[in-house]
């Protein structure tokens with residue numbers, strides 16, 4: 001599903017954020033990306049999202065080499081990947097419903113179809129009663145769940161999370177982790193970056209440890225969904241177009 | 246088709262949201278578009294039609310050469326023949342002092358001359374010159390003026406009245422308008438683009454975070470840009486609408502001034518199809534250009 005071959009990322013200022021990373025994540029895996037601050041976790045996620053190109057090496061997602069991707073195809077790649085950030089990154093001028101709906105809006109899905117899908121997803125993260133609230137009115141945990149709903153609503157094959165619990169207290173962190181675990185059980189491939197070591201043994205998962213840009217340990221796949229599909233099942237079949245457009 | 250219409254609905258909602266986000270700036274840029282459309286339109290109109298109007302008036306020019314009261318008929322004929330020799334003179338009529346007086350009497354109202362002594366009404370021998378019905382450039386007027394000056398020194402000539410004197414002034418004013426106008430038009434058009442650019446740039450900047458998030462969830466460039474283009478378009482259309490309204494008012498006022506107060510029968514139609522076309526096309530172009538510039542610069546990753 002996600003393959004990295006000798007991937008190195010050097011920022012223009014000379015910092016090597018990732019060095020010679022060689023790893024393959026299978027479809028249906030739950031993968032922690034662990035490591036202290038500055039280890040390169042965010043960089044890892046950014047490379048997968050094509051926010052930045054790798055300096056060296058090749059990255060393949062669903063068999064597609066990101067280097068070969070035309071810039072115009074990047075949006076279609078991203079539609080295969082839901083992403084959640086530490087600072088939520090909700091749209092401040094839109095209410096909870098619209099924040100989630102935007103992921104479907106960009107696909108050109110009609111409002112009539114959007115409504116039930118958003119409601120269903122909000123229900124899944126336990127926010128059905130908050131759909132008319134503005135993000136600022138929500139607690140951190142609630143905002144993060146909105147962000148998760150947005151990442152989930154178009155049923156992507158891959159879920160990326162960059163320290164989604166970084167701003168939350170331990171109880172909330174566990175709650176969020178459980179939502180991801182749930183989604184994983186439904187078949188999604190999850191990459192969950194965190195520096196919080198207490199989370200690592202809460203769910204059965206593969207642990208990739210980064211330090212100063214090196215992949216220092218890999219626990220190996222511990223838990224792979226047997227009957228994986230490319231989408232988050234339990235809802236309608238994915239109609240996200242392939243990123244090859 | 247369904248995709249198109251849901252998209253369109255979304256884009257319109259977004260564009261309106263942008264306009265609501267900075268109504269004051271939108272107002273500024275809309276009015277700058279309107280003002281620049283109007284000024285450029287009026288300059289253009291003045292330059293195009295100013296010459297046309299002058300042409301028409303300049304075609305029917307009369308010159309009155311007043312001769313000294315002592316001039317004899319023969320002397321007058323000599324001057325008349327000299328004048329006739331010029332190619333741009335169509336006809337010359339020699340009026341005696343009595344005939345001129347008669348003409349003046351007709352110009353004055355009856356109660357004014359009632360009880361007046363016949364000789365109190367001015368009258369002197371005069372040559373009425375009608376110029377040929379030609380199109381005249383400013384150089385022609387200059388030449389005419391020079392000729393009239395030399396005529397002034399001819400024996401027997403007392404005074405020359407040439408209604409076209411002021412035309413030379415108008416010509417030079419138009420020349421100045423032409424030069425200054427081009428510069429001002431350029432500056433104003435630039436300002437209009439700049440203000441639209443700024444409004445939309447501000448909207449883009451204010452929503453930078455939002456744009457970034459849209460990118461991350463897989464929105465295409467076109468999806469992100471379209472609402473901003475739409476915003477520019479709306480500003481352009483509003484600007485042209487305002488321009489049409491304002492020029493309509495100006496049009497009515499000028500028309501009344503010219504036709505009623507000045508009693509000149511010149512057909513002034515400020516709001517012709519050319520002007521309206523300019524407003525609509527110009528407004529849309531300015532709006533779109535402003536948004537294209539601001540988005541082009543600020544929407545790259």
Ligand SMILES: Nc1ncnc2c1ncn2[C@@H]1O[C@H](COP(=O)(O)OP(=O)(O)OP(=O)(O)O)[C@@H](O)[C@H]1O
Pocket residue numbers: 011012013015016017035036037038039040041042043044195
């Ligand atoms: N845009 C950038 N330009 C230059 N250097 C950067 C940039 N982003 C990250 N770095 C550097 O790359 C290294 C890895 O950064 P990264 O953000 O990937 O770490 P991280 O593991 O996510 O850390 P944290 O847990 O603090 O989020 C750091 O040394 C950082 O200073």
Ligand SMILES: [Mg+2]
Pocket residue numbers: 041042043162163
């Ligand atoms: Mg980070």
